[in-house]
Amino acid sequence: MMEGKDDADLFADLGLSESIASIPSYTFIRDGLNRIFASSNNIWNVLIGTRLTPPKPLSDYDLVHIHNPVPLAGMVSVALHCRIKGIPYCVTTHGISKVPKIPEELGLSRGQRIVFNHGFLRAYKNVLSNATHLFALSEGDQDTITEWFSDQSVSVLPNGVDLNVSPEAPEVDTKVDLPDKPVLLFVGRIMASKGVDDLLEAFSLLEHDCKLIIVGPMRDEHFKDQIHTLSDDVEYRGYVEQAELDALYRRADLFVFPTRSDVFPLVTLEAMAAGTPVVSTTVGGLPEQIPDQVGRLVPPKEPKTFAAAVDGMLSNEQLRTEMGRAGKSLVEERYSWEAVAKAAVTEYYRIVN
Template sequence: MRILKVIISTPENMEGAVRAGMNLANHLDREVTVDVVKMSGDSDEKLVNEVGMNFGMYNISSIKFMPDFLDVLNIDTQTNFENSLIFTYLDPPSPLHDYDVVHIHNSIPIFALVICVIQCRLKGVPYVFTTHEISKIYEWPEYLNMGAAGEFLFKQVYLRLYESVIRGAEHIISLSNSDKETLRKKFPNQDVSVIPNGVSFEKCDNEVDVESVTGRPILLFVGKIIESKGVLELINAVDGIKHDFSLFIVGPESDPSLVAEIENNCDDRIRFEGYVSKNRLRQLYQFSDIFVFPTKSDVFPLVTLEAMAAGTPVISTSVGGIPEQITPETGILINPGNTSELTNAINKLLIEEEMRLEMGKNARDRATNEYSWRSVANDTINVYRTVID
């Protein structure tokens, strides 16, 4: 069986869907012949090293067209629609028709995705599509304050193209049951399987200095620094914490104004580290007492799984597929945007150490049993076999 993995990505993207596609390929390589192509990005070498790819990854082009067209049209929106106008051409290491299945991850930039799909159709190669964001997409117009012009553009262009990709796929992989329900309602005739993201189980290198993360109970947030991840709610919530603690905020600095606001709130309890190395991130996961991720919009985040794999109890929100990850035995779920609930949950786990430790053990057991990359790879191979047969 020969598989081509295609990772659609904007040049700056180093986030979950990209890493998930690369990690899955890493484990598929033990069972099938797989080539990986990714749209060229600013940090591809760093990504390959951090994921620990066992083989080479091939780059395909990222061609920008009219990156400032929203300004020309005078459309005011928070949505980064210019990412839609990045094109590519699928140029794998072997002729496209030599592959049994093409497996595509991610949908942004949308025109790059569509071009890859058209090439598959022209060559008669079936494609499988993993929908990393299906439950969020239909919320974008309201959540991102697109305005009338932005919403019209989104529905008439982006959404139509995205739905055509789903309809044309031989099989769809969703990350959670909640995503599957969304797909079932909108695409009742489409074959859908639920295969979640997996997680790696690794400890930090011994030579890493851990002095800076010891001494007080440690709260950890890891995520893209944008408003929807709930980092401001977390900073507001810690004012009500009744116990000594250290809070580490980690993630790529995507919103400069939000970063500035976080830095203005930093003191001896709150530390902002920005983007950190893979080893530093492992260190923080390993030595944290509570992982706090008060996201307001998510699908099936990797960071919660990574915290669980490190044996850390999780406080998060009941959005997307997170309730399928976090059970009452492994953490606490709150309503998104509810600062008082967040404060209460943190206080509860800081006070009840025995509960916190038991949740951490259960979290690691759950991650090991339910979300190993090996089991994810095996389930994905079964999908490929169904498509080929």
């Protein structure tokens, strides 16, 4: 895999060591363009490349699995090396359904859209069209792939979650001790696209007396004052260690996630794995994750509707308990890493045999 600054922490959490080999990445093109254009956004991250130096010669491998779409340069490089060596490759298309929306979301000009279509989209589609198989995170992503490549081999393979988060696990951190009132938990980047505006407005409209815990890195600083001045019952914890996060998932009465734009978020599945019901929105793959028996979904950008859904759930403890159990069973069946890995390996064997 390509090297990243958080690799060591990630491998430690997963208990991985010798089985992982990092492939160096280079960022000088990205860094140079950021300096030239005084850019602080991530638009040039597509130009992060990689030196394909696996532990064994590439020709010794039976299959390469690429995850995309950013950085595009690294993805194109790996695919090109595979085609030269005649090695089949498959691709997990993370959020492919969002790719056509990128120009609008970034506010690209007409000229920039031309560059995007011919520089990014054409290269991206070329990699996908030459893949032996494509994995989609959700049925919505699979539909996009089918529209682009009607004859391409494709199947749905979601990301998985750790099942070590469970209601039966002991409390592991005293910082999780909370008042004797219902607890709402939000986990995610603190930014507008995650619906933080809608979350705070919805909380101010709730009829129930409850506490809101917000966890995640601050991506938009203007939310700091909003969070701290809204109510004494709103607490921002920032980044927390995994053990504390697991305890919060277990302790929460309801997981609230009014995201405005997402593909297939894992935080909702992590909450369900802990036996905690979810109130979220009808974006991306969330309707596939959260059927009626495990939570409630409302349209995005509707804080009043979101607040009503939360109040409805808080009014019915038995319903929350039943939904928590159903959500945990659903995650164990479909979204555990074991289930996801088995599905991936089955497809790998089909490809190479």
